[in-house]
Amino acid sequence: MSPSRSLSSLFKLPSGTGFYASVTRLATGAALAQIITVAAGPFLSRIYGPANLGLYAAYLSVVTTAAGMSCLRYEQALMLPDDRSEANHLWTLVLALAALSSSLAVPALLTARAMGWTGKLATLGPAIWLLPVALAVISLGLAAGVWANRNRSYSLLSVSRTAAAASAALTAIGIGLLVPSGPWLIFSHVLGQAVLSALLFFGIRKSQLPPVTGASASELKRVASHYRQFPAYNFPMTAVDQITGALPVIVFTESFGLETAGLLSIAFQALRLPGAFIGNAVAQVFYERASRIRKDLPALRSLTLKTCGLLSLAIILPALVITLWGPSLFSFVFGPRFAPAGDLARLLIISTSAGFICSPISMLPTVIGRQGGHFLIALIAASLRALALWLGARSGNPSTTLAWFVAAESIGLLIFAAWVLHLIRPTHSSSP
Structure with missing residues (x-):
């Protein structure tokens, strides 16, 4: 095959019935949700200011990390059962774990407050009790989202995400005009997540949403044992990855103050737009497709390379714009107080672009049953991130700290991508 033909094949969209339509439905919903979020961003930044946004970012970092681990990662196994009954039992197990984790969050928060471990979140006062509520609705929403993805309910996912974004944005702006405080900003996020979870649960067709009763303890124990690789490998890997993420x-909140953390959060939020608009939609459809062809390594590798090639083309223009005009762009969109966030974004765009391109392959080790190796690589990447932040914080300079983090994050992604591509390489028997 000629080089030009190879390149054309690499960047060709993945073929297959429904792939384009599925990505389009998910991307449309993601686009609408992000348009709402982006449209609200300039208002929220001017209403709340960097300090309140920093407090909101600290809340998000805690609650999203906890929610990602609340079901011991069994929710990610929902894509795999071929048998409908087994999938139903697994779904019941996931809901039970979500309820248990949410109930345990209350004594955990009591202990954290008594020991003085809440850091800057202590400034929330009574509103700190929004954390267990947020954990519950986010955990249930994550589980319902995977189940909807399993059943290819892409339109439902799109509508639910759009409604959630609209609810959160309108509430934050409306209340912020009266009481511009961090707790109310957090409340608006909890409300949006509650809307998302409710729509997903009640919107999935009855033929697709299994009953939450009817699974015996022995059946739950059996599916828990059958998919034990998820809590054994995927859970600690996710815990390490999300905590260090x-x-x-x-670190910025505790070392450089809420205002600097607010600038960083705005930079992160802006740079996640391509991922939320395209990357997540592509990754979800990719995961469903990869799960079905996981035994055909040549087809899996072809799908992977073509999907990553598409994403590499999609990120070029946003990366160039941020690199050339970051501070001016942030000042214009979010207000003059957020111009320094543009300088932070110039650094972050390096690792963000790499993560965007690699987003579809993050679940490939799960699909092909190599979670043990994935965990080891996650430990290496997490150690690099933690070491980089520690070294940077010692410098006392936010930009230096972020530069160290970006370098560590990029190296970790390169190691992971090289390992995954090695796993799905085509094998050829040697010819005499």
Whole structure:
């Protein structure tokens, strides 16, 4: 095959019935949700200011990390059962774990407050009790989202995300005009997540949403044992990955103050737009497709390379714009107080672009049953991130700290991508 033909094949959209339509439905919903979020951003930044946004970012870093681990990662296994009955039992197990984790959050928060471990979140006062509520609705929403993805309910996912974004944005702006405080900003997010979870649960067709009763203890124990790789490998890997992923905001909050953390959170939020608009939609459809062809390694590798090639083309223009005009763009969109966030974005765009391109392959080790190796690589990447933040914080300079983090994050992504591509390489028997 000629080089030009190879390149054309690499960047060709993945083929297959429904792939384009599925990505389009998810991307449309993601686009609408992000348009709402982007449209609200300039208002929220001017209403609340960097300090309140920093407090909101600290809340998000805690609650999203906890929610990602609340079901011991069994929710990610929902895509895999071929048998409908087994999938139903697994779904019941996931809901039970979400309820248990949410109930345990109350004594955990009591202990954290008594020991003085809440840091800057202590400034929330009574509103700190929004954290267990947020954990409950986000955990249920994550589980319902995976179930909807399993059943290819892409339109439902799109509508639910759009409604959630609209609810959160309108509430935050409306209340902020009267009482511009961090707790009310957090309340608006909890409300949006509650809307998302409710729509997903009640919107999935009855033929697709299994009953939450009817699974015996022995059946739940059996599916828990059958998919034990998820809590054994995927859970600790996710815990390490999410905790260290939340560290930048936590380190900036405690080391450089809420205002600097607010600038960082705005930079993160702006740079996640391509991922929310295209990357997540592509990744979800990719995961469903990869789960079905996981035994055909050549087809899986072809799908992976073509999907990552598409995303690499999509990120070029946003990366160029941020690099050339970051501070001016942030000042214009979010207000003059947020111009320094543009300088932070110039650094972040490096690792953000790499993460965007690699987003579809993040679940490939789960699909092909190599979670043990994934955990080891996650430990290496997490250690690099933690070390980078520690070294940067010692410098006392936010930009230096972020530069260290970006370098560590990029190296970790390169190691992971190289390992995954090695796993799905085509094998050829040697010819004499």
